[in-house]
Amino acid sequence: xxxxxxxxxxxxxxxxxxxxxxxxxxxxxxxxxxxxxxxxxxxxxxxxxxxxxxxxxxxxxxxxxxxxxxxxxxxxxxxxxxxxxxxxxxxxxxxxxxxxxxxxxxxxxxxxxxxxxxxxxxxxxxxxxxxxxxxxxxxxxxxxxxxxxxxxxxxxxxxxxxxxxxxxxxxxxxxxxxxxxxxxxxxx
Numbered sequence: 304x305x306x307x308x309x310x311x312x313x314x315x316x317x318x319x320x321x322x323x324x325x326x327x328x329x330x331x332x333x334x335x336x337x338x339x340x341x342x343x344x345x346x347x348x349x350x351x352x353x354x355x356x357x358x359x360x361x362x363x364x365x366x367x368x369x370x371x372x373x374x375x376x377x378x379x380x381x382x383x384x385x386x387x388x389x390x391x392x393x394x395x396x397x398x399x400x401x402x403x404x405x406x407x408x409x410x411x412x413x414x415x416x417x418x419x420x421x422x423x424x425x426x427x428x429x430x431x432x433x434x435x436x437x438x439x440x441x442x443x444x445x446x447x448x449x450x451x452x453x454x455x456x457x458x459x460x461x462x463x464x465x466x467x468x469x470x471x472x473x474x475x476x477x478x479x480x481x482x483x484x485x486x487x488x489x490x491x
Contacts, residue, residue, distance in 0.1 A: 311454050313423045320459040321422065322409035324401050326452065328429045333451040334370035335391035337426040339398055340453065342366060342383075348419040348457060352402060355395040364388040365395075397453065405457045414459045422458035426451050 315321035329336075339358070342365050343351040357363035366385035367374045380388040406416055429450040436446040 311423075311456065312425050313456065315422060315456050315458055317458070319412075320414065322405050322412055322414060322419070322457045323455065324405035324408060325454040326397070326401055328450050329397055329453060330432075330448065330450050331393050331397045332391070333426065333428045333449045335365075335389070336394040336397065336451050336453065338367050338370060338389075339365045339391050339394040340424045340426045341368065343398065343421055344424050346421050348402065348406060348416065348421065351421050352399065355399050355402075358390050358395045359392050361390045365391055401453055401455050402457075405455045409457055409459075414457075418459050418461060419457040420460045421455065423454070423456040425454050428452075 309325060311323060311325070315323075339355070343354060346354065354363055358365055364377055364379035364383075366380050366383035366388045368385060371387045374387040374389060376386050377388045380386050402421075406419065409416055409419055429452050431447045431449055434446040434448070435443050438444050
């Protein structure tokens with residue numbers, strides 16, 4: 304379910320050039336969704352959508368950086384500089400729906416959808432939902448789900464900020480020992 308007119312954790316710098324979307328109490332694992340959302344943070348919208356579709360097809364991986372207990376090591380994680388990762392399909396589906404919703408909000412505002420960037424994305428844990436599982440000797444244990452709240456803000460960026468050209472290359476540092484040796488050789 305998508306909320307309207309609620310508070311966001313972060314406000315965009317220029318509200319006229321940004322579009323928001325938010326989902327509350329979504330039945331998708333909080334930990335997996337947090338990792339997937341962290342992977343698409345600051346990506347261009349088109350790239351983020353392509354990335355999530357690749358994750359669902361297992362062509363690209365979501366690196367697990369915080370919640371990584373018992374997560375297997377994968378070769379695909381090398382490009383992220385991590386070693387553990389997974390392909391959380393359901394999380395990717397929910398994030399895709401939210402990005403699509405934010406994109407249509409941006410279109411409605413008259414923003415250029417080709418220049419949108421995922422400026423802010425946040426996943427919070429929602430109240431757990433309770434079920435029960437039956438154990439040996441007539442006992443009952445909890446069987447909880449971990450839903451989450453997700454919020455996205457897309458901002459319009461005209462062009463990527465170019466790096467300023469360096470006038471002169473940085474001087475290579477030389478050790479004092481090396482400098483002393485050079486002085487001694489010059490004296491001789």
